[in-house]
Each structure stands twice: as structure tokens, then as C-alpha cells.
Amino acid sequence: MQRQNETAPSTNIRTLESVALSATSSAAVASHGWVGRHDKKAADAAATEAMRRVLADAPGRGTVVIGEGEKDEAPMLFNGETVGNGQGVEFDIAVDPLEGTSFCAKNLPGSMATISFAESGTMWSPGPGFYMDKIVVPPQAKGLVDLADAPERTLGKVAKALGKQVGELRVVIMDKPRHQDLIKRVLKAGAAVHAPAEGDVGGSLEVLLPTGPADLLLGIGGTPEGVMTAAAVRALGGDMLGRLAPQRNEEAEAIRAAGMDLERIYTCDELVGGGALFAATGVTGGALLSEPRDSDGAILTESLLISSGEVRRVSHTTFGSMPRMTP
Missing domain, CATH: 3.40.190.90 (D-Maltodextrin-Binding Protein; domain 2)
Incomplete structure (x- = not known):
């Protein structure tokens, strides 16, 4: 149910819900192979590249208004980067492919892949403010x-x-x-x-x-x-x-x-001045979201999708097996 005084996302933004979930799920699975390996930059890089691959095929044209990584010299989807196939709506993106990099590196609960979408031109850009x-x-x-x-x-x-x-x-x-x-x-x-x-x-x-x-x-x-x-x-x-x-x-x-x-x-x-949505997928588990896991030839992830006044907990299944890092 929509809450009073809330501005609902436009129909166009809601069409990006599946992209948001796919982006965070892919980033979570990619970074999970680095859990406990005490290399937070490698984990962040894996999450970022997985998320970038999904966003490259997003319907429409997205602009990364604010990305993660520049403040600590980590891998990132950079500010001003454009994504999408160019056919569909225009939208803004704020992204942190791996929030809680240290939690991931040390195998502590709380790390997750996160992203937000908003109508084009409605996300604030902090410029050089980190x-x-x-x-x-x-x-x-x-x-x-x-x-x-x-x-x-x-x-x-x-x-x-x-x-x-x-x-x-x-x-x-x-x-x-x-x-x-x-x-x-x-x-x-x-x-x-x-x-x-x-x-x-x-x-x-x-x-x-x-x-x-x-x-x-x-x-x-x-x-x-x-x-x-x-x-x-x-x-x-x-x-x-x-x-x-x-x-x-x-x-x-x-x-x-x-x-x-x-x-x-x-x-x-x-x-954020227009319709918006937020998605997150668990990487190391915790009170909010469970970590990715193998199950009979598939990878199961748990995500939160916040959109149009609703909170949905979404399970996502990808066929294959979890990435394993080898020396």
C-alpha cells in the first residue's frame, strides 16, 4: 500500500525493477567468491564488472550520476558513465556495487550489492564531495x-x-x-x-x-x-x-x-527529486539479507526491492555454480 505524501515512481521507472534486481544479484554472486580473502578491492572490482555487464543491456539510456569508488581509489562505475542499449527510457543511477567491502573481505555479515534508479535529471550530483x-x-x-x-x-x-x-x-x-x-x-x-x-x-x-x-x-x-x-x-x-x-x-x-x-x-x-527505486542483494548475509548459496545446480540470492511505497523480498535463481577463487 502506498504511504500518504509519497511520490510514486513513474511507470517507466518501474519497468527497470528487473534490471535493478539482476544488477545487484550478479554483483553479489561475483563478489561472493572473494568473501574472507581479505582483498576488498578485488571483491569490489568483481562486483562492479558484473553490475556493469548487466547495465550495458538495460532498456534505455542510463547515466551514472554518482558512483562508488573514487573516494577510496577503488574500482567503480564512474560518474557520468552511460549504460543501457539506448532504446527506451532515460534514467539516473546511483550505485555502490559492494557496500561493506571490509565485511566481505573479512567474511563478516552486512555486505551487499546496492543500486538506485531515478527519473532522468532528478538525482543530485555532489561533484567533488565524497x-x-x-x-x-x-x-x-x-x-x-x-x-x-x-x-x-x-x-x-x-x-x-x-x-x-x-x-x-x-x-x-x-x-x-x-x-x-x-x-x-x-x-x-x-x-x-x-x-x-x-x-x-x-x-x-x-x-x-x-x-x-x-x-x-x-x-x-x-x-x-x-x-x-x-x-x-x-x-x-x-x-x-x-x-x-x-x-x-x-x-x-x-x-x-x-x-x-x-x-x-x-x-x-x-x-532525489523524482520517482525512484532501490535494490540490494546480500553478499555475506546478516539481519537484512541472506548470502548467495548453491542449490542443485543453481545459485540462489535474496534481494530487497523498494519501489512505489512497497518493500518486496525477492529470491532470484541463476543456473550455474558460485565462482571459486583459486590460488
Whole structure:
């Protein structure tokens, strides 16, 4: 059922659902061969190339508005790259072929292949900005939060909207040195903190999904992950705010040189302004999605598809066997 105040994707965008699922499933299977091998760049490269092959045959013409990899010199689908067979709709793409590269490399739960599609010209491009400060909240707290607020005030607003005490809240904040003070303040206010080592798309899904265990996400993560998250937020009627948060002087200088305002707060509708969909497929398993597995000559994957106000859990079968890496 579509949620109130939600903008539904156009019919054209919905025709890309099968492409999104095929892209993430292929990337998940390709990277799964690198699970536990402590080579996150090789895993990311395998996911990226598998996803690129699927997108090359997508109906229409897609533009990668924001890709993953440039900020850490990893393999990537690069910004401005065009994909598709040129026959059909035009669309924008935000992509992270392997979110949680370290989880994959170390065989820890939580890594997944992710992608978002949106109507052409509606995805925000951060230019040289690789990191952003974010707040993600569920539909009940929509329109109530502000990045300019102190975290204690944000906790109070969200708790009230959810009919909870602050001490009942569970907040997702990535376990990074830059978040030490934020985590201390949230804990001192009485809320519980879930602090994954990486993976703020997964953390945002924990907030947005109706059965998710978290109440809000705070902190600085990647801009690719932010734009992909905005597509899911928009589809599910939640709320999100973002602001560029450069982590190096060179990044800040490049943002200013591009004429962008480091103080500007972007709304969810500014990050993704049209109909959108989001897809993710599990790589190493975990609470959200199971990992790919062999079954009687076929590979089974589990995906989430978020589109038109719905969350669907999709099983995908590919005939063949899982890739095996040999020395």
C-alpha cells in the first residue's frame, strides 16, 4: 500500500525493477567468491564488472550520476558513465556495487550489492564531495528533524514522534573516529547505539523498514550511499537530510572551487527529486539479507526491492555454480 505524501515512481521507472534486481544479484554472486580473502578491492572490482555487464543491456539510456569508488581509489562505475542499449527510457543511477567491502573481505555479515534508479535529471550530483552528514528517520518523524539541531534535541524530537522515551531509542552511528563525540553524547542522553564498522545504507534500511530494529541514523558517511538511501527514503515516506562534510582539506577546497556551499542542508527531495527505486542483494548475509548459496545446480540470492511505497523480498535463481577463487 502506498504511504500518504509519497511520490510514486513513474511507470517507466518501474519497468527497470528487473534490471535493478539482476544488477545487484550478479554483483553479489561475483563478489561472493572473494568473501574472507581479505582483498576488498578485488571483491569490489568483481562486483562492479558484473553490475556493469548487466547495465550495458538495460532498456534505455542510463547515466551514472554518482558512483562508488573514487573516494577510496577503488574500482567503480564512474560518474557520468552511460549504460543501457539506448532504446527506451532515460534514467539516473546511483550505485555502490559492494557496500561493506571490509565485511566481505573479512567474511563478516552486512555486505551487499546496492543500486538506485531515478527519473532522468532528478538525482543530485555532489561533484567533488565524497562525504556527507546525514539524518535518516522513519515516516512518523518526517519533517521534524534538522541537521542544525544538537543530537540531544534530535533524539527528543524523534522519541516524541515515535511515542517513546529517549532511553528506548536505538540509533545507528558508524563506528568511526570522527563519531567518537557524537556516540558519547547519544549514549549520555540515554539512547542505545548500534555502531557498525561501515555500511550506512544498511543502517538506514534498519531505520526505514517497517520491521527494522533502529529508530534513526546519524553521522557522516559517503555521498553515494546518501543518494541511494534518499531513493529508499522517498519510496517509503521517511525523511532524510544531508550536508556535505569533507574529510580532507583537498576535498573541501574542491567543493568550494565547484561553487558549492558547505553549509547548505539538502532535503530528501533535493537529493532525489523524482520517482525512484532501490535494490540490494546480500553478499555475506546478516539481519537484512541472506548470502548467495548453491542449490542443485543453481545459485540462489535474496534481494530487497523498494519501489512505489512497497518493500518486496525477492529470491532470484541463476543456473550455474558460485565462482571459486583459486590460488
